[in-house]
Amino acid sequence: MAKTxxxxxxxxxxxxxxxxxxxxxxxxxRTKGITRAAQEVDVVTTGTFGVMCSSGAYLNIGxxxxxxxxxxxxxxxxxxxxxxxxxxxxxxxxSNALPDDDxxxxxxxxxxxxxxxxxxxxxxxxxxxxxxxxxxxxxxYPRKKLDTWVNIKDLNQAxxxxxxxxxxxxxxxxxLSDKLIYTYMGMLKPRLGNATYxxxxxxxxxxxxxxxxxxxxxxxxxxxxxxxxxxxxxxxxNPDVLRGDNGVPKRGAGTLxxxxxxxxxxxxxxxxxxxxxxxxxxxxxxxxPIPVLDEEVLRHAAATDGEIFAAVVDYSDAYPKMKPDILxxxxxxxxxxxxxxxxxxxxxxxSLSSYSRAVEISGILKGWIQKGDxxxxxxxxxxxxVDSEVTFKPLNERPVEx
Amino acid sequence: xxxxVSKRIVLHFPRRTIDRPIIWHLARDYALEFNILxxxxxxxxxxxxxxxxxxxxxxxDKGINFLVKTGVKIQSLSQDIIRNEDRCTQCxxxxxxxxxxxxxxxxxxxxxxxxxxxxxxxxxxxxACPPHAMEVxx
Numbered sequence: 348m349a350k351t352x353x354x355x356x357x358x359x360x361x362x363x364x365x366x367x368x369x370x371x372x373x374x375x376x377r378t379k380g381i382t383r384a385a386q387e388v389d390v391v392t393t394g395t396f397g398v399m400c401s402s403g404a405y406l407n408i409g410x411x412x413x414x415x416x417x418x419x420x421x422x423x424x425x426x427x428x429x430x431x432x433x434x435x436x437x438x439x440x441x442s443n444a445l446p447d448d449d450x451x452x453x454x455x456x457x458x459x460x461x462x463x464x465x466x467x468x469x470x471x472x473x474x475x476x477x478x479x480x481x482x483x484x485x486x487x488y489p490r491k492k493l494d495t496w497v498n499i500k501d502l503n504q505a506x507x508x509x510x511x512x513x514x515x516x517x518x519x520x521x522x523l524s525d526k527l528i529y530t531y532m533g534m535l536k537p538r539l540g541n542a543t544y545x546x547x548x549x550x551x552x553x554x555x556x557x558x559x560x561x562x563x564x565x566x567x568x569x570x571x572x573x574x575x576x577x578x579x580x581x582x583x584x585n586p587d588v589l590r591g592d593n594g595v596p597k598r599g600a601g602t603l604x605x606x607x608x609x610x611x612x613x614x615x616x617x618x619x620x621x622x623x624x625x626x627x628x629x630x631x632x633x634x635x636p637i638p639v640l641d642e643e644v645l646r647h648a649a650a651t652d653g654e655i656f657a658a659v660v661d662y663s664d665a666y667p668k669m670k671p672d673i674l675x676x677x678x679x680x681x682x683x684x685x686x687x688x689x690x691x692x693x694x695x696x697x698s699l700s701s702y703s704r705a706v707e708i709s710g711i712l713k714g715w716i717q718k719g720d721x722x723x724x725x726x727x728x729x730x731x732x733v734d735s736e737v738t739f740k741p742l743n744e745r746p747v748e749x
Numbered sequence: 750x751x752x753x754v755s756k757r758i759v760l761h762f763p764r765r766t767i768d769r770p771i772i773w774h775l776a777r778d779y780a781l782e783f784n785i786l787x788x789x790x791x792x793x794x795x796x797x798x799x800x801x802x803x804x805x806x807x808x809x810d811k812g813i814n815f816l817v818k819t820g821v822k823i824q825s826l827s828q829d830i831i832r833n834e835d836r837c838t839q840c841x842x843x844x845x846x847x848x849x850x851x852x853x854x855x856x857x858x859x860x861x862x863x864x865x866x867x868x869x870x871x872x873x874x875x876x877a878c879p880p881h882a883m884e885v886x887x
Contacts (some may be wrong), residue, residue, distance in 0.1 A: 396838065397840070398879060456876075533842050533879075534846055540845075541846075543842070618836075618838055619880070620879035620880050621881060622879060623877055630838055630879065630880065683854075683859070695844075695845045696845070697841045697842060697843075697845040697846075698844075699841070699842050700840060701838045701839045701841070702839075702859040703839040703858055706858075706859070
C-alpha cells in the first residue's frame with residue numbers, strides 16, 4: 348500500500364512515524380521482508396560527511412558609511428581571495444580559494460594550510476574574520492578602501508550555497524606509477540600501494556534513492572548541522588551512467604546543489620581541510636530523509652555496501668589525462684574490509700569520507716524527525732533523471748587563433 | 750633470564766654532547782639493540798632522536814641511567830604524538846599513509862583508532878590529515 352508524504356508528515360506530527368537510518372533499514376528489510384518493512388517504516392534517513400570542493404558561502408556584509416561598492420573591486424577574508432563581482436555588499440567565498448601569497452605547489456607538495464574552507468569554518472564557529480577590500484569609487488559609492496573585522500552574527504545574510512555536493516558514488520583512486528602522487532583523493536603510494544575512496548556507500552543519500560524518486564528540488568535536508576534545501580541538481584549531474592541490476596550507479600552519477608543558512612550551522616559539520624599537494628577545501632555534512640512511499644523506494648533504500656559498486660581509477664595517468672579506462676569495479680563491502688584486489692594485487696584501502704560521521708548525521712536527522720521538528724517536503728520539481736539527456740561533457744576546447 | 754623490553758623514546762641531546770658517540774655506548778656498554786627512527790640536529794646544534802631500544806630490563810635501566818647522567822633529556826614518544834579529537838573527523842585518510850600501521854578502523858563504529866605505541870613519529874600523517882588533527886610536540 349502506497350503512502351503519501353502528507354500522510355507521513357501527519358504521522359510525524361502525531362509522534363507516530365517510524366523513522367530508521369539507512370543502515371538500520373538493511374537489517375529490518377532482511378528480517379521482515381520488503382513488503383512488511385515498506386508498510387511499517389515511514390522514513391529512512393541517510394547521511395554523508397566528506398570533503399566537497401564545490402562549496403562556498405554568500406555573505407552580505409551590510410553597507411559601509413560612506414558607501415563602498417564591492418562589485419568590481421577586490422576583497423579578501425583573512426587574506427583569502429573572495430569574489431565580490433555582485434552589487435555593493437555581497438561577497439562569495441569559495442572553499443578552494445587561497446591567499447594570494449600562498450606558495451601553492453611551488454615546492455611540491457604544497458601544504459595549503461589555510462583557504463576558503465577554513466574561512467567558512469571560522470565564520471561558522473563565530474570567530475572574527477578580517478575583511479579587506481578595495482573598490483573603484485563612484486558618485487553613489489565613493490569609498491575606496493575597507494579593512495575591518497566581521498562576525499557572522501553581524502552579517503545580514505550568510506548563506507551556504509554548494510553548487511555540487513553529495514556525489515552519487517565516486518571513483519576509487521589508485522596509483523599505478525612508480526612515484527608517490529598527491530591528489531584530491533589523498534596521497535597515493537606508488538605501484539598500487541593504497542586505494543582511497545570517498546562515499547558513505549550504504550548511507551549515502553543519492554545511492555539510497557538511485558533514480559531520484561523522492562529527492563528533488565526543494566527537498567529539506569540536514570546541511571552542515573542546520574536545515575538546508577536541495578536547490579537544484581548539482582553541476583556535473585550525470586544520471587545516465589552504467590547502473591547495476593538494482594539501479595544503483597556504478598560510476599559518479601547524480602549530484603546535488605544545496606543551500607542553507609550558515610548562521611544555523613556548526614563547525615563540527617563544516618570543516619576546513621587541506622589536501623597535501625592539492626589545495627584547500629571544506630568537509631561538509633549532509634543528511635537527506637527518504638519518505639518510504641512504496642516498496643520500490645524501500646528496496647532501493649535498503650541496498651547494502653555489498654550491492655553498491657565503484658570504479659577503480661588510476662590517478663597517475665587515466666584521471667589526469669581524461670582517459671576513460673578503469674581498472675575494475677569493487678563493492679563498498681570490499682572497500683570497507685580494508686583490502687581490495689586490483690590487477691591481482693592486494694591493495695589496502697582508506698576512506699576519505701567519514702562513515703562514522705555519516706552514521707551520526709543519519710541519527711541526528713532521525714531524532715529531529717521523531718521529535719516532530721523536521722517535516723518532509725514534497726519536491727517542487729524532480730532532479731533530471733536517466734532519460735533527461737542531462738550529461739557530463741568534457742570541455743570542447745576551441746583554441747583561439749591569432 | 751630477564752624479560753626483554755622494547756621502548757620508543759625521544760632523546761634531546763644538548764649542544765655539549767654533540768661530539769660524543771652516545772648511541773655507540775648504549776650498544777657496546779649496555780648491550781642495547783637500537784633502531785633509529787628519526788634523527789635531526791637543530792640550528793643551535795641541539796640534537797633530537799627518536800629511537801627504539803631493546804634489551805633486558807636491567808640493561809635498559811642502566812642505559813637510561815647513563816643517558817640521564819650524560820645530560821640527555823628523555824621523553825616517552827607516546828606523550829608527544831597527539832590527535833586533536835575535536836579536529837579529527839574520523840575519515841581514515843591516515844590509515845594507509847602511516848608506515849607503522851598506527852591507525853586502524855574499528856570494525857563496528859568505523860572510527861579511526863590511533864595507537865601511539867606504534868607511532869614512529871615520522872610526521873607523514875600530520876601533513877596528510879585533511880583537517881590537520883595530528884600534532885607532534887617535541
